[in-house]
Amino acid sequence: MNKTKKIDLVKAYLSDAFFWSYSLIVCHKVIYDKLILGTRYPVFSWTTTIITTFIGILIATILFNIKNFSVGKKIKNISEIENNNFPFYKFFSYFLFIITFVAGLKISQVSMDDLFSSSGASGAGKLFGAMLNPNFSIFEPALFATIETIFMAFIATVFAIPIAFLLSFFAARNLMSHNIFAKSAYVTTRFVLNITRSIEPLVWATILSVWVGIGPFAGMLALCLHSVASLAKLYSEQIEGINDGPIEAMTATGAHQIQIIWFGVVPQIVLPFLSFTIYRWDINVRMATVIGLVGGGGIGTLLMQYQGLAKWNEVGLIVLIIAIVVMIMDFASAKIREAIK
Amino acid sequence: MLKIGSLEKKYPNGCHALKGVSFDVEKGEFLVIIGLSGSGKSTLLRCINRIHDPTSGVVEFNGKNITSIKGKELREARSKIGMIFQHFNLIPRRSVLVNVLTGKMAKLGLIKSILGLYSEEDKKEALEKIKIVGLEGKENVRADNLSGGQQQRVSIARALMQNPEVLLADEPVASLDPATSHSVMQYLEKINKEYGVTVICNLHFLSLVRQYATRVIALKNGEIVFQGGPKEINDTWFKEIYGEEAVEVTIN
Numbered sequence A: 001m002n003k004t005k006k007i008d009l010v011k012a013y014l015s016d017a018f019f020w021s022y023s024l025i026v027c028h029k030v031i032y033d034k035l036i037l038g039t040r041y042p043v044f045s046w047t048t049t050i051i052t053t054f055i056g057i058l059i060a061t062i063l064f065n066i067k068n069f070s071v072g073k074k075i076k077n078i079s080e081i082e083n084n085n086f087p088f089y090k091f092f093s094y095f096l097f098i099i100t101f102v103a104g105l106k107i108s109q110v111s112m113d114d115l116f117s118s119s120g121a122s123g124a125g126k127l128f129g130a131m132l133n134p135n136f137s138i139f140e141p142a143l144f145a146t147i148e149t150i151f152m153a154f155i156a157t158v159f160a161i162p163i164a165f166l167l168s169f170f171a172a173r174n175l176m177s178h179n180i181f182a183k184s185a186y187v188t189t190r191f192v193l194n195i196t197r198s199i200e201p202l203v204w205a206t207i208l209s210v211w212v213g214i215g216p217f218a219g220m221l222a223l224c225l226h227s228v229a230s231l232a233k234l235y236s237e238q239i240e241g242i243n244d245g246p247i248e249a250m251t252a253t254g255a256h257q258i259q260i261i262w263f264g265v266v267p268q269i270v271l272p273f274l275s276f277t278i279y280r281w282d283i284n285v286r287m288a289t290v291i292g293l294v295g296g297g298g299i300g301t302l303l304m305q306y307q308g309l310a311k312w313n314e315v316g317l318i319v320l321i322i323a324i325v326v327m328i329m330d331f332a333s334a335k336i337r338e339a340i341k
Numbered sequence B: 001m002l003k004i005g006s007l008e009k010k011y012p013n014g015c016h017a018l019k020g021v022s023f024d025v026e027k028g029e030f031l032v033i034i035g036l037s038g039s040g041k042s043t044l045l046r047c048i049n050r051i052h053d054p055t056s057g058v059v060e061f062n063g064k065n066i067t068s069i070k071g072k073e074l075r076e077a078r079s080k081i082g083m084i085f086q087h088f089n090l091i092p093r094r095s096v097l098v099n100v101l102t103g104k105m106a107k108l109g110l111i112k113s114i115l116g117l118y119s120e121e122d123k124k125e126a127l128e129k130i131k132i133v134g135l136e137g138k139e140n141v142r143a144d145n146l147s148g149g150q151q152q153r154v155s156i157a158r159a160l161m162q163n164p165e166v167l168l169a170d171e172p173v174a175s176l177d178p179a180t181s182h183s184v185m186q187y188l189e190k191i192n193k194e195y196g197v198t199v200i201c202n203l204h205f206l207s208l209v210r211q212y213a214t215r216v217i218a219l220k221n222g223e224i225v226f227q228g229g230p231k232e233i234n235d236t237w238f239k240e241i242y243g244e245e246a247v248e249v250t251i252n
């Protein structure tokens, strides 16, 4: 047996152990505690969790070598003689899906009562009625706030471009595999980018507002940071997908590494880069609105203020403006991206 | 001018592509390398200009060991060795002129080349090279808008821009039709005969080999199985190189 097969087998086993432990924990915590016992907030205890995990691992170990019982083996495409009589792994996958669905319903507290209660419905009716009758007297401040949002998104994107552009070369595997320094630079860049990207701009805005104070600047920085990370990832994937031919040709002429990149890589990526960037600006306008909700300035902050005062006619106007702006941005960015293809 | 001594190449994935290849190349030769797909022809060419690093063995160029030189010295050596490729490998979205000028990279300053500040002499030289390959008038056309044969001629002009002593050609006509193949081969011949550039060329069609080569080396599984004149490749040798089942196809 070769090495990759062995690794696949280990991965399959670990997946099985995870699936079994997961299903036992979910069954115990949600189905048993919440549904059957009806506890609203079950207490968490490490002992029971660890015990259930162990039982899960035990079951996985016992069942791992029985044909057509292991989901992990199916995922890793480890072939077994098909035993059509009893494909247990299928039932187990359905079971996993169903318990996850039930647990999800329970945890997100889906409640038909709340959705259709009469007091709730009349409240919603009043609210939508007011929103459908927007108050145009605040049109000017709302427009200015919107412009603030668009500019904030624009500046965030513009600042992000050069940084993302530089970083993307370090995050491209095909350019960073020639020696150990390059490889470690690649790994580090990727790692930092992934972390930065996995934190939502909204969270970044809250963190940064502690540093630079609440307002558009914090929002802009948050968007910028997130844009750098996502653009660098998109850019670097584009670089990884390029044709190596021109790079080889430039290398063969005796060109310097920088010249190789400038002539062998850059001409192949400018258009996709441009397209990603415009799309990113579009995303940033929407995100800037959301960041405004937590005090990042612009139209989002205005929306939050009127919502706090329960002035639904004003909220209606703001929502209308946001919808129009998003639609225009969407349309424009799609058109521009099409034009430069 | 070029000495290859017991060259070995093992790829990181364990593939043993070259197993002790040794041969010399004299100035002015038109050396053709033949062999089945996967026999190591491309690997051999790329070890000569160090696009790939040989695992062991020696590459000597003009009496200088270039097997493990680095940085500026390596770029210097590469600049004297032109290379053309099966898929031309031109820079897309750039004009023919810019593509040919990239042959001068090693001699240009970094900043100047990136800002596109080429001297009038360089431009004049590039235009001359474009003329040599019969593409005058096309210098401002985007390189990726040309036909395959024309693109290959641009890549020859780019290699000429290096004023190379050796030209490596990795299956230069493999993606061209027969007529265009001959035209490109004739340009290579012209460069070899009129400008005295030594050519080392990988080819698939024996009819082309017989017509253009002054000497032939055949590779099989990373080893040299034949060395000699193009006329010496008879039926026995053919079966030895390409296997018992092989039948020769010709290109006219």
Ligand SMILES: Nc1ncnc2c1ncn2[C@@H]1O[C@H](COP(=O)(O)OP(=O)(O)OP(=O)(O)O)[C@@H](O)[C@H]1O
Binding pocket: B011, B012, B013, B015, B016, B017, B035, B036, B037, B038, B039, B040, B041, B042, B043, B044
């Ligand atoms: N970058 C690479 N990494 C790993 N193995 C490679 C690489 N390039 C080539 N090889 C392997 O090295 C061997 C020789 O390949 P090479 O490309 O030199 O053959 P070739 O004679 O040029 O074939 P063809 O006529 O198909 O171009 C092949 O077995 C190939 O799979």
Ligand SMILES: [Mg+2]
Binding pocket: B041, B042, B043, B170, B171
């Ligand atoms: Mg090849």
